[in-house]
Amino acid sequence: MQKTVVNSWNEWDPLKHVIVGRADNCHIPPEEPALDAKVPEDSDMRGQWGRRPQETIDRANELLDNFASMLEGRGIRVDRPTPIDHSLPATTPDFHTDSQFGCMPPRDVLLTVGSEMLEATMSYRCRWFEYLNYRPLMQQYFNEDPNFRHESAPKPRLTDADYHPDYLSEKIGVEKRLKWTAEKFFVTTEEEPLFDAADVLRFGRDLVVQHGFTTNLKGIEWLRRHFPDHRVHAVNFPGDPYPIHIDATFTPLRPGLILNNPQRRLPEDQREMFSANDWEIVDAAQPAHNAPPPLCYSSTWLSMNVLVLDPKTVCVEASEVYQMEQMDKLGMEVVPVELRDAYAFGGGLHCCTADVYREGGCEDYFP
């Protein structure tokens, strides 16, 4: 039977179909320029690589499976990727990496805009082949939905010319990093278009894209040309010394309301489209934890990496008591979901999912 399978224009309309990642065979990849720049100098990730310990993989899968079952219990269709062998090295004519990453988190790779799912270029060498984990699902959607547009952004070459060597020194220090990010001097150069899907937030006709380590200005320009019916806005958050992926920094909850990380506030001159249309940008609550879990790339701000199920309902990680309390005060029904032991695999509740279908169409929220 042929029907519409893929449709999602924003981050909050009622969710009906979603992809949830898997932790199978996930690897900590070896050193490479863009990835090293993201790992804090005092992180336990420095100098480590190889297959993640089996007990952590099993625990993460248990949590991801529970999350998927909970969503299914609420009537949401859940699909899962088919893991490729992430232990395999990847070699192209331009680079070599000794292992890959995993099929977590799908949000980094897949950008759904209306009836289209777009595979991002990615900017880490170890993630160059990650789209293959999702190809069986893309083929299925292609067969089921006559209007589904499966797109893939041009694969980047990821030679050394894509990375600023200044970022490769062992000890840069947070102060210098903050100066550089304020100057919009990031690890990636403007050699060729680069973007990760998790740097993009969808607001109907408007796409808000973080310029940082994983998305460069050429990547944003590529998105602008690729989506000619959209307005594409570049944003950046100078308070973030490791700016990758927008979804622990800026979190829309419903039309008119966005949570912003108080350490990474959107600069005044980039707020105009929101204030002119009466959107409120409120500081997110503090995370409940002082440090990320072991072997985790992300910051404690995964507290605000929430999955909105509809404009009144939101999934929040179960240990994030302050974030849950704030959601409650903002009038949202909170669904607590245990996921912290899966954070190390690439992120929280928003990261570990990718939209396939949300009700509703393409609205103009910023006329």
Ligand code: NVA
């Ligand atoms: N920039 C992020 C990535 C989270 C998805 C962080 O806070 O670590």
